[in-house]
Amino acid sequence: MMSQTPPDAPAPEPPSPGSVSAGNVDARIDAMAKVGLSRAAWFALMLCFFFANYDISVLTITLPSMRDELGLAGAALGYPVTWNLVGYCVGAYAFGHIADRHGRQKGLALTIAALGLGGFLTAFSWDVWSLTFFRFLTGCGMGAVLALCSAYIGELAPKHQRGGYLSRLYMVGTVLLLVIGFASLPVLSASSSGWRYLLAFGGLVLLVLPLINDRALVESPRWLVAMGRSAEADRIVRQMESRVGLPPGGAVSVPDAAETATATDGRLPARALFRPPYQSRMLIVLGFWFAFYIAMYGYASYLPLILEGIGISTSDAVLVSVFTRAMPLVSGLAAVLLVERMERRTMVIIGTLVFAASLLLITLNLGETVATVGALFSSFGIAFMATPAYTYTAEVFPTRARGTASAIADGVGHLGGAVAPLVVLPVLTSFGARPASFVMVGLLLIAAGIIRLGVRTRDRSLTEIAS
Numbered sequence: 001m002m003s004q005t006p007p008d009a010p011a012p013e014p015p016s017p018g019s020v021s022a023g024n025v026d027a028r029i030d031a032m033a034k035v036g037l038s039r040a041a042w043f044a045l046m047l048c049f050f051f052a053n054y055d056i057s058v059l060t061i062t063l064p065s066m067r068d069e070l071g072l073a074g075a076a077l078g079y080p081v082t083w084n085l086v087g088y089c090v091g092a093y094a095f096g097h098i099a100d101r102h103g104r105q106k107g108l109a110l111t112i113a114a115l116g117l118g119g120f121l122t123a124f125s126w127d128v129w130s131l132t133f134f135r136f137l138t139g140c141g142m143g144a145v146l147a148l149c150s151a152y153i154g155e156l157a158p159k160h161q162r163g164g165y166l167s168r169l170y171m172v173g174t175v176l177l178l179v180i181g182f183a184s185l186p187v188l189s190a191s192s193s194g195w196r197y198l199l200a201f202g203g204l205v206l207l208v209l210p211l212i213n214d215r216a217l218v219e220s221p222r223w224l225v226a227m228g229r230s231a232e233a234d235r236i237v238r239q240m241e242s243r244v245g246l247p248p249g250g251a252v253s254v255p256d257a258a259e260t261a262t263a264t265d266g267r268l269p270a271r272a273l274f275r276p277p278y279q280s281r282m283l284i285v286l287g288f289w290f291a292f293y294i295a296m297y298g299y300a301s302y303l304p305l306i307l308e309g310i311g312i313s314t315s316d317a318v319l320v321s322v323f324t325r326a327m328p329l330v331s332g333l334a335a336v337l338l339v340e341r342m343e344r345r346t347m348v349i350i351g352t353l354v355f356a357a358s359l360l361l362i363t364l365n366l367g368e369t370v371a372t373v374g375a376l377f378s379s380f381g382i383a384f385m386a387t388p389a390y391t392y393t394a395e396v397f398p399t400r401a402r403g404t405a406s407a408i409a410d411g412v413g414h415l416g417g418a419v420a421p422l423v424v425l426p427v428l429t430s431f432g433a434r435p436a437s438f439v440m441v442g443l444l445l446i447a448a449g450i451i452r453l454g455v456r457t458r459d460r461s462l463t464e465i466a467s
Contacts, residue, residue, distance in 0.1 A: 036239065120200055167332065344458060
């Protein structure tokens with residue numbers, strides 16, 4: 001374990017760049033009172049989280065308009081959703097692999113470029129096939145944004161603040177989504193093509209690209225030292241130490257075993273993640289995300305249709321969908337306060353079960369008020385579990401495979417979302433809203449049971465968790 005240097009003790013001799021090890025970098029980052037990133041970096045990360053979630057959420061309120069203008073019906077209604085999530089899976093693995101092989105900066109740049117370009121082009125769709133292709137391209141970009149940003153923050157944050165910073169970013173993004181959600185209503189009502197403007201707005205994520213540099217979104221020092229580039233890692237950690245008021249070069253002592261830990265063992269092949277000792281971790285997070293995303297995307301994509309199915313008008317159903325964005329403000333605040341005080345798995349389970357209970361409340365069919373309450377609390381559950389779930393997914397794998405592993409878990413897990421139109425939509429259209437909700441509740445209970453099997457991560461160093 002690391003130990004702080006006493007105030008009256010002489011400053012330790014700064015390590016030479018060639019002697020910097022994974023243990024040294026871990027200890028120096030964990031010794032920081034906060035993350036040593038610039039304001040430009042936090043602005044860029046906030047944009048990443050906002051636009052990734054914006055693209056997911058805007059589909060819910062634009063789907064009825066797209067359906068009417070492009071004549072989507074039956075199976076065609078599910079094509080854009082399904083292929084968006086297939087793209088998510090493809091992009092997750094591709095960009096996650098690039099992030100582990102060539103660096104976090106390159107992985108982030110490519111996934112952001114795909115997300116922005118796909119979102120912008122979606123606004124120019126002219127039929128179901130063009131819409132499906134552009135949603136696939138957007139999905140390729142979405143595939144690794146949240147996973148890589150979560151892994152990136154986890155690698156640059158002290159062990160006792162990894163979840164806290166993610167929670168704050170989600171909360172800021174929630175406020176922006178709420179504002180944009182209400183602003184979207186007059187856009188949709190003003191024109192039958194209002195959905196095009198809303199989707200084109202997502203292209204503004206491209207503003208992040210110029211901020212991926214050596215002053216804002218720097219390369220991850222943990223990744224650099226794992227690749228044997230210790231001099232670069234030491235330079236970036238020194239910059240971070242200067243920003244938080246620590247003496248550049250390290251103000252901690254590291255046990256010999258950690259100091260001498262190998263830092264040049266290179267990239268971990270993706271196939272190794274499906275063999276011991278990481279096999280069980282991969283299966284747990286992958287199984288959780290797969291089951292959870294079938295339910296979540298079935299709910300998020302078809303909420304207006306579900307509400308219509310229990311007797312709420314189309315206009316009121318869209319309004320309720322927008323109101324659900326207010327509840328994450330409450331759950332976001334709760335996550336900020338609890339994410340470093342509770343075990344991640346516990347928070348994920350609580351949020352998942354609240355989501356399940358809310359779906360049951362909606363299916364009681366006791367009127368618009370009860371349905372609205374159910375929709376609000378479902379939003380609370382999803383937002384409450386999101387930060388600890390992404391934090392947990394990034395924490396349980398080693399640095400040299402964190403990008404690939406996080407992206408596989410979240411990205412391939414999104415195949416569950418791709419399956420949602422094949423599971424939820426047929427039940428919804430053939431049997432009604434109540435049976436469709438029962439299916440989703442069952443999946444959420446399975447997801448909660450799976451994540452319960454995971455390892456403990458709170459207040460543990462990334463090196464300790466990976467061992």
